[in-house]
Amino acid sequence: MRLLLLIAAIVGVFLIVRTLLLSNSRKKAPMPERLKEQGTVVRCAHCGMHVPQFDAYRSGDRMYCSRDHALEDARESQDD
Ligand SMILES: [Zn+2]
Incomplete structure (x- = not known):
């Protein structure tokens, strides 16, 4: 049971970090001058x-x- 929670937590953190990274790279996309x-x-x-x-x-x-x-x-x- 503990292992399942740990995996769920890791997946959750991974998804959050991934979303943050994706939104950051989108914001940094070069704007037309x-x-x-x-x-x-x-x-x-x-x-x-x-x-x-x-x-x-x-x-x-x-x-x-x-x-x-x-x-x-x-x-x-x-x-x-
Ligand atoms: Zn004026």
Whole structure:
């Protein structure tokens, strides 16, 4: 009975490790370069320019092309 449990445990561990390894290798699969470069593009809420999301500045739920535009917009909304 003990031996059976041991075998079941080993098979279980083997299956878990195998699943982890498979999902890891899938994640590491090379992504097409273009997709990486394009990424998500967002629109500046101040001037309307489109910028990659990783280059954009976030203020609340708005996105901006630069820190200056984020600050300018914040100032303008305070003036209201
Ligand atoms: Zn802008």
